[in-house]
Amino acid sequence: xxKNAITLCIALGSVSAxxxxxxxxxxxxxxxxxxxxxxxxxxxxxxxLQQQLQMVAMQAQNLRTLPQGLWQQAxxxxxxxxxxxxxxxxxxxxxxxxxxxxxxxxxxxTQAYQNYQxxxxxxxxxxxxxxxxxxxxxxxxxxxxxxxxxxxxxxxxAAQTPEGQLQAVQLATQMSGLMVTQLxxxxxxxxxxxxMLSQAVGNQQNAQDAQTNGLLQMLKTPTTPLY
Numbered sequence: 649x650x651k652n653a654i655t656l657c658i659a660l661g662s663v664s665a666x667x668x669x670x671x672x673x674x675x676x677x678x679x680x681x682x683x684x685x686x687x688x689x690x691x692x693x694x695x696x697l698q699q700q701l702q703m704v705a706m707q708a709q710n711l712r713t714l715p716q717g718l719w720q721q722a723x724x725x726x727x728x729x730x731x732x733x734x735x736x737x738x739x740x741x742x743x744x745x746x747x748x749x750x751x752x753x754x755x756x757x758t759q760a761y762q763n764y765q766x767x768x769x770x771x772x773x774x775x776x777x778x779x780x781x782x783x784x785x786x787x788x789x790x791x792x793x794x795x796x797x798x799x800x801x802x803x804x805x806a807a808q809t810p811e812g813q814l815q816a817v818q819l820a821t822q823m824s825g826l827m828v829t830q831l832x833x834x835x836x837x838x839x840x841x842x843x844m845l846s847q848a849v850g851n852q853q854n855a856q857d858a859q860t861n862g863l864l865q866m867l868k869t870p871t872t873p874l875y
Contacts (some may be wrong), residue, residue, distance in 0.1 A: 654754075654840075657738055661790060662766060675710075676746070676749065676750060676845070676849045677849060678826065679742075679746045680746065680842045680846050680849070681844060683742065683743045683746065683838055683839070683842055684838060684839060684842050685708050686735075686739050687739060687831065687834055687835045687838045688835060689833075690732060690736050690739065690831050691828070691831040691832055691834075691835050692807075693728070694729075694730055694732060694824060694827040694828045694831045695828055696818075697725050697728055697729050697824045698821075698824035698825055698827075698828050700725045700825075701722060701725050701726070701729070701820050701821040701824050702821055704718050704722045704725075704817055705817055705818065708814055708817060711812070711814065712811065713809075713810030713811055713813070713814055714752075714813040714817060715810075716810075717836045718817075719807070719810075719813040719817075720760040722813075722816075722817045722820070723807075725788070725802060725820070726803060726816060726817070726820045727803075729820055729824055730796055730799045730800055730803070731796060732827060733775075733779065733796075733799075733823075733827065734795075734796040735831040736775070736830070736831060736834065737772055737775070737776075739834075739838075740768050740769075740771055740772045740834065741768075741772070743785055743838055743841070744768045744769060744770065746766045746845065747761045747764045747765045747768070747841065747845060747856055748765060750762070750845050750848055750849065751765075754848055754849075758784070758814065760844060761844075761845070761848075761856050764837075764841040764844065764845075765841065766839075767837050768837065768841070771830070771833065771834055771837060774830075775826075775830045778826060778830075779823065779826065782819070782823060782826065783819065786808075786815065786818075786819045787815050788802060788803065788812070788815055788816060788819055788851075789802060789805045790803075803816050
């Protein structure tokens with residue numbers, strides 16, 4: 649997958665247009681590549697967390713309470729999963745900002761950049777709704793999954809009993825599977841959309857370079873005096 653990010657770097661060259669806010673002050677090319685790299689990393693992390701939580705859930709099958717050792721094994725992964733949900737949502741918003749920045753700077757006659765932003769917004773809305781539906785069906789009450797601190801607090805409150813710990817593992821295992829699916833979708837969307845953005849920025853830079861080279865050539869060409 650790293651090859652895709654490298655390809656984007658090569659395609660973008662040395663463009664220095666101002667970009668979005670994912671890393672603060674990054675150029676469009678930097679932002680585009682960082683977003684591609686981030687979604688790849690998040691997808692891989694979701695798969696790892698799903699595997700680790702499934703292992704704990706399998707060991708807890710047919711149990712009414714969770715042994716303390718299994719809870720200590722699961723808790724770091726649950727916290728990482730909650731962080732991942734927040735980071736993925738942040739990446740979606742940041743990528744929308746990048747697309748909006750390219751749209752503002754270079755125009756959007758075919759509405760392709762606006763459609764890309766709409767796709768990302770739909771992903772965020774769908775992810776939040778699905779997570780809310782999942783938590784509503786769980787004994788653990790999480791009023792605001794979009795807030796990392798609120799979600800962790802809810803898990804901590806539930807974990808005061810062995811029964812609550814088991815319920816937290818069951819919920820997290822379900823949620824990890826959801827995030828694998830959602831992040832695979834987000835990765836496909838960002839890979840396609842950011843490739844489009846990189847092409848737009850690269851084409852603009854090529855046009856500017858051609859204009860500059862043409863002007864330099866004119867300046868180097870000897871002129872015939874008018875008198």
